[in-house]
Amino acid sequence: MKNKYLFPVSIGLSDGIITALILASGGIIGNTHHIDLYLAFRISFGSAFAGTFSYFIAQYAGLNEELHRTAMQLNLKSTGYLLRGHLGSEIFIESIIGALLAAIFGFLGAMIPLSSSLMIKNNVFIPLLVSYLSLAVLGFFISKTTAGRAPFWITVMVTVGVIVTVVGYYLKLIV
Secondary structure (H helix, E strand, O other): OOHHHHHHHHHHHHHHHHHHHHHHHHHHHHOOOOOOHHHHHHHHHHHHHHHHHHHHHHHHHHHHHHHHHHHHHOOOOOOHHHHHOHHHHHHHHHHHHHHHHHHHHHHHHHHHHHHHHHHOOOOOHHHHHHHHHHHHHHHHHHHHHOOOOHHHHHHHHHHHHHHHHHHHHHHOOOO
């Protein structure tokens, strides 16, 4: 996989896991609502759907800005012809592919805590443990691809997961 596609994959996975935790942690921890397969798919689809558009807009706008800045540095009068040409098509296609990857991995990421909640009923610790472990593994891979420190990234990702779980529990969005 090319490095430019690692970003949408990691965004999709982390966004999916975190969105599922904030939406479903009230029901998972409180045991007030059992997550069924239909609800798990709805939450996962909703997470992926929202994440897809957010990713596409941010990526497309960012690449357009980068092209515009490069054109200004080269003293070109306008970037319009660049956007209408081959570079513009490449930016659009790269943004579409990235958005599709973010959608697929966002759906899969959201299914991580939800499917573990489906498989092991009435045990609040397993879905949370699986989610935090998944975030830790994702943090480890982020550290390797960015030449960062693994303990730092693992701690950040798991801490975000715990914070989102606590917030989701108190918001009780799905009870």
